[in-house]
Amino acid sequence: MSAHREPSRSALGRVVNEFEESAIALLLGLMTIVTFVNVVLRYVFNASLIWGLEVTLILFAWLVIFGVSYCIKVTAHLGVDAVTNLFSPRGRKVLALISAACCIAYGVLLLKGAWDYWAPFAALQPTEGRWFPLGFTTGVRDRAFYTTDQVPMPEIFRWLEPLINYGDEYEKLPRVIPYAILPVGAALILFRFIQATVGIVNGTRSSMIASHEAEDAIEELAAARAGKD
Template sequence: MSSHHHKESMIGAFVSELEETFIALILGAMTLITFVNVVLRYGFNSGLIWGLEATSFLFAWLVLFGVSYAVKTTANLGVDAVLNVVSPRARRIMGLIAAAVCVIYAALLLKGAWDYWANFANLPQTTGRWFPTGFEEMKRTSYRSWYEVNDIPIPEILRFIEPLMNYGDAYEKIPRFIPYFILPFGALLLLIRFIQATIRIWTGVDESLIVSHEAEDDVDNVAHLNKED
């Protein structure tokens, strides 16, 4: 194995570890907030006012981040009844068509996600109905970074963004552009993962976008060996 491929594999392993850790942290945070809220509610007749909203945002991050990770690991479920009865060449062509449709879908999703998030981040939305043809001209009346969430108070560590995003005024709650950032970020990751999946199908590494049957094949092999014994 060349040093180049070795370096890529190390980087890939680091990115995968980072993604898995981030997903685990989101799950842990959701579980902890929900557990604390239940204890406070039934044990002390109290609760975290911002707990439900925080859990909702974390769940959105988990879903949108997890979708791209599922594409990366080929963990998406699908129906392969047709794929199993056609030739390998036809299977590859069908896989490429499906991957191309997914790339187009992810590109459209990224445009919509950016345009929605930009409205809260003092950034220009894109022009063009379907695909971006440029960026709109920004006016001061277009700035929306002062929009806040409903319940989550802003941590003191984030006060540095006030002169940058809120004209120096203090935030009482977290500005919406922070939790909403997962929209363009998750859509961008999804687009990248679909492009990578398309390349894997094109080069013959994978046959489709859905989960493989390697686990089922292993189970069948073990069952066959047990019968022979």
């Protein structure tokens, strides 16, 4: 079974789809442009964008995290169903729901951990509790003054200075911006897990992960050989 796109029936699902697809396309485009410009500057003008590599790494990290949640949606993650296929359809659905419950629990923990890591960089408080959020801690030293190594501060983000940096100017891009993908990405992953679980309950989806690229490749190879014969 190859990756496929399920129709988004809810308005929220359609909005998330558009957001993810637009973000992925934008990130790919920006990575290509920055890398191309840097190559031209280096080999033609013997110069370079000092911040080019760091920006590309940030964009790539964002792309990967967006890709994780989007691949849950289109079932592009690889799955192993050698054991579940031994069960009846009802048994497979029960196992799929157990798997979905585990994924949702993991998504909640991932979202908590992502928020707790990012919050101090935004001058916010992480949550209490080792496993589940039990409120917000107090007295945690913020890290809003932490900046990237080489990326200059864009003027469009100057509004952050009085908000989280006590009015002090940033010379470089604050880490709160690139790190923001952590809670955003974790929230998207949890949303996709819940969405997939609803699909399993409704019968529109058979499992959390349903992509079998190896099987598809073997089938394509067999078809190609059969065509030659």
